[in-house]
Amino acid sequence: MNLTDLLERTAEQTPVGPPPLDTLYSGAARRRHRRTAGLVAAVAVVAVIGGSTLLTSRGPIAPVTSPTPAPAPPAMRMVGFGHAAIAVPADWPTNKSQCGTPKQDTLLIDDPSAALFCGAFRPAGVESVELYYGRPRVDFRADEKFQIGGVPAERQRTTCSVSNYPKANTTTCGSTVSIPSLKVWFRADSSTSAAEVDRMLARIAIVPDRTGVPSFQSLRVDLNGPTGSAYAAVLRQVGLKSQIYTLRSPNYPPGEVLKVSPAPGTMLKPGATVAVVVTS
Numbered sequence: 001m002n003l004t005d006l007l008e009r010t011a012e013q014t015p016v017g018p019p020p021l022d023t024l025y026s027g028a029a030r031r032r033h034r035r036t037a038g039l040v041a042a043v044a045v046v047a048v049i050g051g052s053t054l055l056t057s058r059g060p061i062a063p064v065t066s067p068t069p070a071p072a073p074p075a076m077r078m079v080g081f082g083h084a085a086i087a088v089p090a091d092w093p094t095n096k097s098q099c100g101t102p103k104q105d106t107l108l109i110d111d112p113s114a115a116l117f118c119g120a121f122r123p124a125g126v127e128s129v130e131l132y133y134g135r136p137r138v139d140f141r142a143d144e145k146f147q148i149g150g151v152p153a154e155r156q157r158t159t160c161s162v163s164n165y166p167k168a169n170t171t172t173c174g175s176t177v178s179i180p181s182l183k184v185w186f187r188a189d190s191s192t193s194a195a196e197v198d199r200m201l202a203r204i205a206i207v208p209d210r211t212g213v214p215s216f217q218s219l220r221v222d223l224n225g226p227t228g229s230a231y232a233a234v235l236r237q238v239g240l241k242s243q244i245y246t247l248r249s250p251n252y253p254p255g256e257v258l259k260v261s262p263a264p265g266t267m268l269k270p271g272a273t274v275a276v277v278v279t280s
Contacts, residue, residue: 078205079107079265080212081133082238084151084184087203088129094263102128102189109265110217122163124170124191129200131265132185134218140176140185149206154178158194173197177204210267211239213274216257217264227255228278239270246280254279 075090088107096106100114101122108114108130142154160173174189175197188200214234219226226234232242247258259277262268 076203078207078210078212078267079109079131080207080210080267081131081184081214081265082182082211083206083208084148084179084182084186085205085207085210085212085267086129086131086186086200087205088200094265097128102126107131107265108187109263110215122170122172122189122191127190127192127196127200128188130185130187130189131215132187132218133215133264134183140178142178148177148179148204151179151181151206153204154180155201158197160194175201177201207267209269211270211272213240213260213262213264213266213268214238215264216260224253225256225258228257228276229255231257231260231276235274235276240268241271241273242276243273245275245277247277249279252279 076087077090078085078087080086089105092105092107094107094109095111095113096102096104097108097111097113098120099116099118100111101120102108103120103123103126105127108128111130141156143157144155146153146155154177156176158173158175160171163170163172170191172189172191173194173196174187176188177186178184186201186204188197190196190200214231216226216231216234219231219234228242228244232244235242249258252258256279257276258279261275261277268274
């Protein structure tokens, strides 16, 4: 078959008629719609970018800052006599006072300056906690009875007074909590506010798995300190052991307690040993 015959046969098989105008028109319309939609989308993207640029270019951009974190609460430590203890800031020193009057935030245990007779001024904003073991204090009166960890306790209401020596208008507030069955007393004083006294005393707790080294100065009779044997008996009552050491000291009666280690108020595991130094 030559090329002429092939073309004639193809022409016979191809339908002849008017062109499909509807199909052509609809195809062209679809192509125009796609082009228009693409153009609109491109314009919209440009508009968004341009608008964003305009919005963000009006003046300086404020830096992104994270919220200021709240200050961490101070580290605390437990101090007490027997199983009764109170939490105080870990950085508080002990017995920072003058004639028994605190000069800064402090823990008071057997404060040696309390025996001195002199006038001292408590600065404003000073908090203190005092621990006392043994007989009831003469100035204590129970205004409230409650329980701490299931153990009966008593509290004297918070009172405030204004100092006029050597500087007037400094108010100091204070209150005492007693745990009679354990012979332990907690005294809180504040030259900040009465609310601060309440916050300090709210930290009293009964600690079953720890026992605090008792004060030996609280066991004094008249001007004489307790004997080593008497203090050893108190240690046994709170679940601690004693190891007696002697030190020659002609200024004290034989057998009187001079020092203990760890210091009174230290919380130990039951059964721990306390070194007791007595005169010989």
